[in-house]
Amino acid sequence: MGDPRTGRDRPDGPSEWKSAYAEVVRVPEFRTLWLAHALSMAGGYLLSISVVLLVYQQTASPLAAGVTIALTFIPQVLAGPLLSGLSDLLPRRRVMLAADLARAGLVFGIGLPGLPLWAIWGLLFCSILPMVPFGAARAALMAEVLQGERFVAASAIINLTSHVGTLAGLIAGGWVVATVGPNAAVMVNAGTFLLSALLIRLGVRARPAPVAAPGRPGPGLWRTTRDGARLVFGDPRLRTLALFAWLAGFYMVPYGLAGPLADAAGAGPGAAGLLMAAPSLGALVGGFVLTRLIGPRTRVRLIGPLAVGGSLPLLAWWADPPLWLMAALLVASGALAAYQLVANAAFVLCVPDEGRGLAFGLVAAGLQAAQGVGIAVASLLVEVADMNTVITGAGLLGVAGALALAAPWGRLSRETTTLMRAPEPTA
Numbered sequence: 001m002g003d004p005r006t007g008r009d010r011p012d013g014p015s016e017w018k019s020a021y022a023e024v025v026r027v028p029e030f031r032t033l034w035l036a037h038a039l040s041m042a043g044g045y046l047l048s049i050s051v052v053l054l055v056y057q058q059t060a061s062p063l064a065a066g067v068t069i070a071l072t073f074i075p076q077v078l079a080g081p082l083l084s085g086l087s088d089l090l091p092r093r094r095v096m097l098a099a100d101l102a103r104a105g106l107v108f109g110i111g112l113p114g115l116p117l118w119a120i121w122g123l124l125f126c127s128i129l130p131m132v133p134f135g136a137a138r139a140a141l142m143a144e145v146l147q148g149e150r151f152v153a154a155s156a157i158i159n160l161t162s163h164v165g166t167l168a169g170l171i172a173g174g175w176v177v178a179t180v181g182p183n184a185a186v187m188v189n190a191g192t193f194l195l196s197a198l199l200i201r202l203g204v205r206a207r208p209a210p211v212a213a214p215g216r217p218g219p220g221l222w223r224t225t226r227d228g229a230r231l232v233f234g235d236p237r238l239r240t241l242a243l244f245a246w247l248a249g250f251y252m253v254p255y256g257l258a259g260p261l262a263d264a265a266g267a268g269p270g271a272a273g274l275l276m277a278a279p280s281l282g283a284l285v286g287g288f289v290l291t292r293l294i295g296p297r298t299r300v301r302l303i304g305p306l307a308v309g310g311s312l313p314l315l316a317w318w319a320d321p322p323l324w325l326m327a328a329l330l331v332a333s334g335a336l337a338a339y340q341l342v343a344n345a346a347f348v349l350c351v352p353d354e355g356r357g358l359a360f361g362l363v364a365a366g367l368q369a370a371q372g373v374g375i376a377v378a379s380l381l382v383e384v385a386d387m388n389t390v391i392t393g394a395g396l397l398g399v400a401g402a403l404a405l406a407a408p409w410g411r412l413s414r415e416t417t418t419l420m421r422a423p424e425p426t427a
Contacts (some may be wrong), residue, residue: 009248024154029145032203033138036196038161043192048072048105049273051124052259056309062260066379069122069256070372075128081343087137093204099130099195104190111186132365139360141350143270152345156291159341160284232359237412241347242363243405245340246308249370250398251311251333253278256375276326282334292337298411299342304406309336311398317391
């Protein structure tokens, strides 16, 4: 790959891009965003397992448990196209602060004892909505603070931290729920969002809202949303990366059925937490290998093959695996699905700044919606079909979809690599 500044070839070796990791952790604003993100991730997954186990204990229904997990994903398909645009219209730090405070209040309400199921579902639905503008604003703000390979390194750190936070929230969550009960666990989670807001307020510099390009009027929310959708779906590279991300709707099906799977195996809440945490454990290992041991050009080319591999372990469910093998298969799936962090960084770097927040928000919303719909449909199907058959079918669909995307990606990846390699001065 030629160096865009000198025209000379640069090796795809480790020394240059590994140094970016050391550089980004020295940036104070990134460290603040990093820590705030870790808090919200751990708290978010503690919320997920607490509410799911609360509902499953009340109803003993796999369908109710599946709907509860789906409600942590589905709201973004409704809110994503509009709310993510706020990060391109308003100061991004302000958007993140408002989102954290709103989530803290709504999550505290979920923890109140004695709520009927419909109230729990309603509050849970509303508590997910602020995630849309928060995630879009954080991704866009981070791209202002860090660019080029430094942004790729920062994205890798954020994504690996997400998986550590997921592991902490889910593994500790099962233990916390068993110890203090789901209601108290949910209320503790509300405090993580308050602490995240405090960190952002103190450690992130206030910046004005993004400025429209010269000659263009300041857009409204509807125009921003419309232009963002055209940008994502009109560009073959962005569209393919978005579809790669949405494949998670297939290989995350076992995550949504973790409670019933553990129950069928004769295990309790701790085992359900283990199954829910297993993909993140795999992603933690896979993401480290992908971003620390493999060079930029190679890792971008590997997005297609790894996407195929993400759904392959689900095919083993036809053999009715024991609990320990289920966990191992989900670890393998998570490791192969670590392509998501490379696809995420590539997508953000390919989008111009004035539309970055909305474009990221649209794809993130689609990702959450794909997972939510996949889990909801699987939960409905297990009411009338064998659970192993449903999971195997999800694996087959995921493999087929990834193969269809991997073919054009061989050509598109060469264009994407240039942006992944081009370093720019930090903001």
